[in-house]
Amino acid sequence: MHPTLLIEEKENEQEYDMGDSKNAEKIRKMCEEYKPNEKKKESNVELKIMLTDEEPVFQNPRRLSPLEMNAVNMRVKEWLDKGIIKPSKSDFACPVVLAAKKDGSRKMCIDYRRLNKKVIKGRFPLPIIEDQIDKLKEAKMFTSLDLNNSFKSTSHL
Known part of the structure; x- marks a missing residue:
């Protein structure tokens, strides 16, 4: 059995069997043609950082050439x-x-x-890394995502 890849395409999901060469070509083409949506400048995500006290941290700039x-x-x-x-x-x-x-x-x-040093750490447990690696054991393709340059590289195994 080959691993599958789940891809969201404009509000619907497509699942691809990675063992099918036609699907692999389709996925490769989608990755090559991907263009990030640069129009959106804001997000509706809010983040509140909790500190141990209200005293601001201020440091002078370091000297640069x-x-x-x-x-x-x-x-x-x-x-x-x-x-x-x-x-x-x-x-x-x-x-x-x-x-x-x-x-x-x-x-x-x-x-x-x-x-x-002043940030109160959130209690959000991370998954066990060994379990995540086990889930990837039969994967054939890995992609590293660069937020500045979109998809930076794709490796086939």
């Missing part, structure tokens, strides 16, 4: 222009950190360590 500062400013402008972020007047402030990537470029990160 002029080249690094320019890269950060360009990224922030790009995100503002795309509506990914919006200006804030929050009393909370955490420093930007540039982390080196494997290809030598830099990734912009935020150092939330001090803030994280």
Whole structure:
């Protein structure tokens, strides 16, 4: 028996037998032709972060070279222009950190360590990872999803 793949297509679900080469080709084509819906800028999801106290966490920015500062400013402008972020007047402030990537470029990160010490952790149990891996044992295709670039890579086993 071959594993099946469940795909939601515009409010209906399609199930595909991964052992059928016709289905595999159809799935490959859907992945290649996928285009994210960039029109939607907002979500109806609300998140409330519970803290141990009401005192804001404020840290001064880390020193960046002029080249690094320019890269950060360009990224922030790009995100503002795309509506990914919006200006804030929050009393909370955490420093930007540039982390080196494997290809030598830099990734912009935020150092939330001090803030994280004040966060009251939610009690949402995660599934047992071994059970999840067991469910994937006969899978033939894996996809990694990149929120910035949509589907980044697909691997066939």
